[in-house]
Amino acid sequence: MKAAVIVFPGSNCDRDVAVALQASMGAKPLMVWHRDTQLPDLDLIVVPGGFSYGDYLRCGAMAAHSPIMREVKAKADQGTRVLGICNGFQILTETGLLPGVLMRNKDLKFICKDVHLRVESDQTDFCRQYQAGQTVRFPIAHAEGNYFADPETFKAMEGNGQIAFRYCSSLGEVTDGANPNGSLSNVAGVYNARHNVLGLMPHPERLAEDLLGGSDGKAMFDSLVEALS
Numbered sequence: 001m002k003a004a005v006i007v008f009p010g011s012n013c014d015r016d017v018a019v020a021l022q023a024s025m026g027a028k029p030l031m032v033w034h035r036d037t038q039l040p041d042l043d044l045i046v047v048p049g050g051f052s053y054g055d056y057l058r059c060g061a062m063a064a065h066s067p068i069m070r071e072v073k074a075k076a077d078q079g080t081r082v083l084g085i086c087n088g089f090q091i092l093t094e095t096g097l098l099p100g101v102l103m104r105n106k107d108l109k110f111i112c113k114d115v116h117l118r119v120e121s122d123q124t125d126f127c128r129q130y131q132a133g134q135t136v137r138f139p140i141a142h143a144e145g146n147y148f149a150d151p152e153t154f155k156a157m158e159g160n161g162q163i164a165f166r167y168c169s170s171l172g173e174v175t176d177g178a179n180p181n182g183s184l185s186n187v188a189g190v191y192n193a194r195h196n197v198l199g200l201m202p203h204p205e206r207l208a209e210d211l212l213g214g215s216d217g218k219a220m221f222d223s224l225v226e227a228l229s
């Protein structure tokens, strides 16, 4: 599998995801600066977490207009797999590659803690090594993770299996109490209509080996390697 990680001024999870990818792929991903305009042939593009452009205007708004994002969009339109984590998810909604928006957390605070997620679908290249309904633990660290889509869009997304993860209790119950940021229907991650683009607020790369305190995130990178190698 050939993978690239996009690096923006203010990215801070680019190296974390590169380490997680290398552990699953057995090779280093290409690190691509946001000013670049071309990407080689790739199986996977990762848009990582952080604070691109200092979160000015709103998270992801400026990064979405970086030169490289035009190329990321073209590749995604051709079917290349794109994974956006946290700030990456925000950038992908801002570019229109994913439906919906990410607003300020309901309590207007930055939240940094581990959460539980219910895997909603195991039928994609990103999640085949999970099981639908499985509960996993991933960290979150964000101020703008409050997902929203208009009712018509959301209904279509649900009908098309585009909900990837929902916040839940440690027992797998999707309740208001388990929703850290006010997201519509506890949504933590979504796919585009073709399921080749995934964005999620929680960080799989931050719990991808036991040394980090857990490895629930590893199956996402292993799934991609299995599907794309």
Ligand SMILES: NC(=O)CC[C@H](N)C(=O)O
Binding pocket: 048, 049, 050, 051, 052, 055, 059, 085, 086, 087, 088, 110, 141, 142, 143, 144, 145
């Ligand atoms: N960890 C991240 O990627 C954070 C994303 C963004 N800066 C926010 O605070 O919402």
